[in-house]
Amino acid sequence: MSASSRFAVAVHILALLETNANQALSSSSIAASVNTNPVVIRRILGRLNKAGLVHTEYGADGGTRLARAAHEITLNDIYHATENCRILPLHASSPNQDCRCGRTIQPVLSSIFSSAEAAMQQVLANKSLAEVVREMQAQAKPPVVQPS
Amino acid sequence: MSASSRFAVAVHILALLETNANQALSSSSIAASVNTNPVVIRRILGRLNKAGLVHTEYGADGGTRLARAAHEITLNDIYHATENCRILPLHASSPNQDCRCGRTIQPVLSSIFSSAEAAMQQVLANKSLAEVVREMQAQAKPPVVQPS
DNA sequence: TGAATATGAAACAAGTATAGTTACATTTTA
DNA sequence: TAAAATGTAACTATACTTGTTTCATATTCA
Numbered sequence: 001m002s003a004s005s006r007f008a009v010a011v012h013i014l015a016l017l018e019t020n021a022n023q024a025l026s027s028s029s030i031a032a033s034v035n036t037n038p039v040v041i042r043r044i045l046g047r048l049n050k051a052g053l054v055h056t057e058y059g060a061d062g063g064t065r066l067a068r069a070a071h072e073i074t075l076n077d078i079y080h081a082t083e084n085c086r087i088l089p090l091h092a093s094s095p096n097q098d099c100r101c102g103r104t105i106q107p108v109l110s111s112i113f114s115s116a117e118a119a120m121q122q123v124l125a126n127k128s129l130a131e132v133v134r135e136m137q138a139q140a141k142p143p144v145v146q147p148s
Numbered sequence: 149m150s151a152s153s154r155f156a157v158a159v160h161i162l163a164l165l166e167t168n169a170n171q172a173l174s175s176s177s178i179a180a181s182v183n184t185n186p187v188v189i190r191r192i193l194g195r196l197n198k199a200g201l202v203h204t205e206y207g208a209d210g211g212t213r214l215a216r217a218a219h220e221i222t223l224n225d226i227y228h229a230t231e232n233c234r235i236l237p238l239h240a241s242s243p244n245q246d247c248r249c250g251r252t253i254q255p256v257l258s259s260i261f262s263s264a265e266a267a268m269q270q271v272l273a274n275k276s277l278a279e280v281v282r283e284m285q286a287q288a289k290p291p292v293v294q295p296s
Numbered sequence: 297t298g299a300a301t302a303t304g305a306a307a308c309a310a311g312t313a314t315a316g317t318t319a320c321a322t323t324t325t326a
Numbered sequence: 327t328a329a330a331a332t333g334t335a336a337c338t339a340t341a342c343t344t345g346t347t348t349c350a351t352a353t354t355c356a
Contacts, residue, residue, distance in 0.1 A: 002233045002234060002235055002236070002237055003235060003236055003237065004237070004313075004314060004315090005237045005238065005239050005240045005314080005315085006314085007236060008236070008237065008238045008239050008253075008257055008261075009239060011253070011257060012239070012243065012249065012250075012253050015249055015253060016247075016249045019248075019249060026330085026331065026332090027331080027332075028331085032244060032247070033243060033244050033247040033249055033250045034239065034243055034244070034250070035239075035241055035242060035243050035244045035250065036240075036241065036315080036316075037315080037316055037317060037318095038332095039316080039317070039318090039333095039334090040315065040316065040317095042332065042333065042334090043315095043333095043334095045332090045333095046332095046333075046334090056331095056332070056333095057323095057324080057331085057332085058322080058323040058324050058325095058330095058331060058332055058333090059322095059323055059324025059325055059329095059330070059331055059332080060323095060324060060325045060326070060328095060329055060330040060331065061324080061325065061326090061330075061331080062323085062324070062325085062330075062331045062332070063331075063332090064332095075260065087235055087268070088155060088156070089152070089153050089156065090153060090156045091153050091156050091157060091160070091182065091183075092153045092184075092343080092344065092345095093183055093184065093344090094183065095160065095181060095182055095183050096180060096181050096182070096183045099164075099180070099181040100167075100284075100288055101160065101163055101164045101167060101181055101284065102160075102181045102182070102183065103288070104284040104285070104287040104288050105159070105160050105163060105280075105284055107287055108280055108283045108284050108287060109156055109159060109280075112223065112271070112272075112275055112280070113156075115271050116268045116269075116271040116272055117268065119267040119268050119270065119271045120235070120264045120265065120267050120268040121264075122267065123260070123263050123264040123267045124260075124264055127260055132253075132256055132257075132260070135256045136248075136249065136252040136253055136256050137252070139252040139255055139256060140248055140251070140252050152342080152343065152344095153343085153344090154343085174301085174302065174303090175302080175303075176302085184344080184345075185344080185345050185346065186303095187304095187305095187345075187346070187347090188343095188344065188345065188346095190303065190304070190305090191304095191305095191344095193303090194303095194304075194305090204302095204303070204304095205302085205303085205352095205353080206301095206302060206303055206304090206351080206352040206353050206354095207300095207301065207302055207303080207352055207353025207354055208299095208300060208301040208302065208352095208353060208354045208355070209301075209302085209353080209354060209355090210301075210302045210303070210352085210353065210354085211302075211303090212303095240314080240315060240316095241315090241316095
């Protein structure tokens with residue numbers, strides 16, 4: 001029922017690219033921040049490249065940069081780039097078509113599940129990478145509490 | 149991670165119980181409609197029992213009935229009874245805490261992911277089992293198209 | 297009392313997806 | 327040409343789901 005952690009890692013990668021926008025980052029340096037293997041990062045970068053969210057260059061001094069401004073990338077863009085499957089799957093094997101219930105339930109569920117998923121994606125679509133980075137920086141410097 | 153179809157099967161089970169409310173159904177008869185093994189059904193019924201959505205009786209002439217009226221059971225109730233995990237998981241292993249990005253991303257993501265999940269569950273909470281059954285019955289008898 | 301019917305639970309196999317790792321061919325730059 | 331980087335394949339370990347068999351337990355009824 002759950003998605004993979006690719007989505008969370010992808011947001012992490014893109015936030016890192018945005019906060020280091022002056023240089024191209026290698027999969028190794030990104031992996032050091034995410035705390036995983038560079039190949040795991042490259043696999044996700046492959047999806048982000050295919051979606052046109054980043055641009056990668058080969059060779060010495062190569063690496064990855066954002067392909068768009070951070071305020072023009074939504075979390076829903078990142079979600080679609082990294083996850084394939086429906087969040088709420090139907091039956092593993094088709095129900096009994098000789099039963100009225102078995103015949104009719106899947107179209108009804110499919111429609112409801114699509115609405116539920118759309119509501120989730122709407123929240124993601126309303127949040128840009130730029131906002132995420134801003135919230136992360138606010139997290140880093142918590143507001144000072146006034147002494148009483 | 150693989151996705152679970154427990155939620156879809158659970159809705160199927162409960163819709164079947166509602167449309168056969170005059171009798172208790174055995175796991176075998178339910179399995180015949182879902183097109184799977186009775187033990188698979190009993191595993192899901194165990195979760196629905198624990199959540200108080202159905203009531204099961206042992207022995208000859210035993211079986212399962214709805215524990216509440218269908219209009220008092222929402223899809224969100226069923227969702228919570230059958231699925232455990234968050235829909236949008238964070239990193240598999242904790243990011244590097246020596247990196248500003250690694251330190252700050254998880255609380256930000258966690259909050260956003262909670263909002264996204266809440267939006268999805270709100271859609272499910274607005275749909276009752278009774279409505280699902282009604283839509284299934286409408287599916288079974290499609291409206292007649294007026295001849296031109 | 298005993299047979300029949302049902303659940304609950306344990307154990308196991310098979311399939312699938314993810315995460316991590318190693319290895320290597322390819323590309324680019326200095 | 328050497329160094330540094332990517333892309334990709336292959337392999338392992340882990341975990342979850344689905345399906346299956348088996349059996350103890352509970353209940354009903356003849």
